[in-house]
Amino acid sequence: MLHLHHSWLCFRSWLAGMLAVLLALAPSASSNISTSRPNILLLMADDLGIGDIGCYGNNTMRQGTENYSPGAPSADISLCCPGWRMVSSIGYRVLQWTGASGGLPTNETTFAKILKEKGYATGLVGKWHLGLNCESASDHCHHPLHHGFDHFYGMPFSLMGDCAHWELSEKRVNLEQKLNFLFQVLALVALTLAAGKLTHLIPVSWTPVIWSALSAVLLLAGSYFVGALIVHADCLLMRNHTITEQPMRFQTTTPLILQEVASFLKRNKHGPFLLFVSFLHVHIPLITMENFLGKSLHGLYGDNVEEMDWMVGQILDTLDMEGLTNSTLIYFTSDHGGSLENQLGNSQYGGWNGIYKGGKGMGGWEGGIRVPGIFRWPGVLPAGQVIGEPTSLMDVFPTVVQLAGGEVPQDRYRTTQRNNSALHRHKGTMWKVHFVTPVFQPEGAGACYGRKVCPCFGEKVLHHDPPLLFDLSRDPSETHVLTPASEPVFYQVMERVQQAVREHQRTLSPVPLQLDRLGNIWRPWLQPCCGPFPLCWCLREDGPQ
């Protein structure tokens, strides 16, 4: 995809030393071109499926692709089981409110922090769903500027279906329904008591009648307030520490993001820089500009993917114009696979994961964890190649740190590399073991259509004993479960994997639960609000800086 021409390189799978793999490709190039301290441009799509992309075989999605290498890709982390630095014990996998207190702890070392120390200009444009405040609405303890970025423009939260007034709501409708239900119960109680009192059938005083009526009114007001809060107050844009639009205006968001990227690149063209463009695309509600609407062969979702592809093209044009093409390593990927649950009637509102089973939020199924992994670094990386070596999104950290001449923190266990590949590889075969899989709804549907996302622990998942074994090299779609009868090395593989799991578990230690109930409830005093609370409304956009 992505204006790929032949200068791109596609990775086929996940997990390994990304840099080692990249540079092994280019032994001659690396001797004449300086491979140290390049500019780094990370492009990450939200919820894009691997099957949506031309580079990975989609021939009906119009993209800037001319000659692309067929093949499959690279890396991931499914939403099931959130990052190791942000965990919860009760099932929340992301922050639910901008006014929640959870977030990436300030004492964590991000690659942006290391690159900044190494003299890089560091910018983040787009989504930051790792928290905002701890104790007051403006302490911004979790803000990107406290995590190594010099510059931030975008949403200090995630774009959600709730940001637009339509049916694909992620939490608003659910909350409103609950509050409305309680309202109805209380209203009924109030009416019954009142009727009983008036007809002398129920011997009560007026006090409980008044209290239940008052509570009913409060709940009704609450359900309107919650709806308004979610739609308006949580869908906002900020530049550095300043709220620029609340609620954000969708028609101008894409052009503003592009202008911000362009001005960052111009300002920092003497480099080196790290720019992380964390797209709001292609998450619902699929905000798409007029000129892309109705243009693709795949409905609103396809329109949105094509618009993002155009954005990537615009960013690459800016790089070209500023003469940065050869000094910049670009990595395009997606945070995880497409969401299969995002359907409205027969319309597709979520990504397509190609031949792979499952999708976003489903733990280990390939559709959720195989994501595109596309690199460009002219003069250093050969163009038009497809690589089968596995890499992981976790490899981004050591890769960019090493390229910048920095050092990864030495005070923690490094689980990112060989450990995981040992998990998967054995004599050229790629094994995959599932200990837990989601329970689909309806049964056998291949996704959890009855919910927004599959649950990932507790009663709502299947625990397998013996675990499910697949040979991904022969069965990438995970359709044939191997058994001791069908697979001669079944027990050997299982033993090796169990050992790796035990080793991994030994390295885990408890961390504060950022996504647990207390960290993940709405706290009015933490609500970012650019007007007098609760009137969170402003428009202070004075153009990109």
Ligand SMILES: *[C@@H]1O[C@H](CO)[C@@H](O)[C@H](O)[C@H]1NC(C)=O
């Ligand atoms: C690197 O140098 C070698 C010879 O010194 C040359 O053949 C090759 O084309 C150069 N590679 C690049 C990418 O410039």
Ligand SMILES: *[C@@H]1O[C@H](CO)[C@@H](O)[C@H](O)[C@H]1NC(C)=O
């Ligand atoms: C291309 O992507 C669209 C959108 O996700 C999907 O509906 C379609 O099936 C894909 N086509 C191919 C050939 O994979």
Ligand SMILES: *[C@@H]1O[C@H](CO)[C@@H](O)[C@H](O)[C@H]1NC(C)=O
């Ligand atoms: C950060 O602080 C928390 C709580 O004070 C602590 O549990 C955690 O280990 C610290 N993390 C690092 C990387 O220092």
Ligand SMILES: *[C@@H]1O[C@H](CO)[C@@H](O)[C@H](O)[C@H]1NC(C)=O
């Ligand atoms: C954002 O903040 C950083 C650090 O405080 C500053 O260097 C940068 O110029 C700011 N950007 C804008 C647009 O104000």
